[in-house]
Amino acid sequence: SAVISQKPSRDICQRGTSLTIQCQVDSQVTMMFWYRQQPGQSLTLIATANQGSEATYESGFVIDKFPISRPNLTFSTLTVSNLSPEDSSIYLCSVVGQESTGELFFGEGSRLTVL
Amino acid sequence: AQKVTQAQTEISVVEKEDVTLDCVYETRDTTYYLFWYKQPPSGELVFLIRRNSFDEQNEISGRYSWNFQKSTSSFNFTITASQVVDSAVYFCALYGNSGGGADGLTFGKGTHLIIQP
Secondary structure, three states: OOOOEEEEEEEEEEEOOOOOEEEEEEOOEEEEEEEOOOOOOOOOEEEEEEEOOEEEEEHHHHHHOOEEEEEOOOOOEEEEOOOHHHOOOOEEEEEEEEEOEEEEEEOOOOOEOOO | OOOOOOOEEEEEEOOOOOOEEOOOEEEEOOOOHHHHEEEEEOOOOEEEEEOOOOOHHHEEEOOOOEEEEEHHHHEEEEEEOOOOOHHHEEEEEEEOOOOOOOOOEEEEEEEEEEEOO
């Protein structure tokens, strides 16, 4: 199984600012996924990040609001821009443990609170 | 379209009771995979089990057991002799591979399990 580290683990930000979340994996992976978990809710896929190409965003999520970088096969960042209280969520990075089955391993999550 | 329904929003039981978490899914894929994840209060997601659509054998792992019923599109999770440490949110998830390649899982809304001492 992959070991996934996310930074920061939690942060409190002011409205209108941005937060960048880092995700580091201990092995090379083709695809990385970013999920959002709003308070008391399930997980929603934000985007899929492949190395060397632009991220693919799910319906309801746009690049201007959630820019993603994927500079190499072990690292990705998700930025949440122009923060509002509605962005308060846990953001989770995940990688495929076994591509044929869709099994995912998750980072510890980054808990964001926007004031 | 894929859908996962966990009708139980919250379950509260007393320690040592058995508890079953329900999961019903919808998919048009003939090949698919079902998962259970545990999310303790600390927030991380812990993988518990994966089951493919061709394997309807029930599985037991210690106090945990899973009942996969393809005829009713259900993949229920039972904890026997529950313990306080089992308190967490449990997510059922589905992956169908008709599109080829992984494109993320479809998660249910989760069941918040509270084990009271």
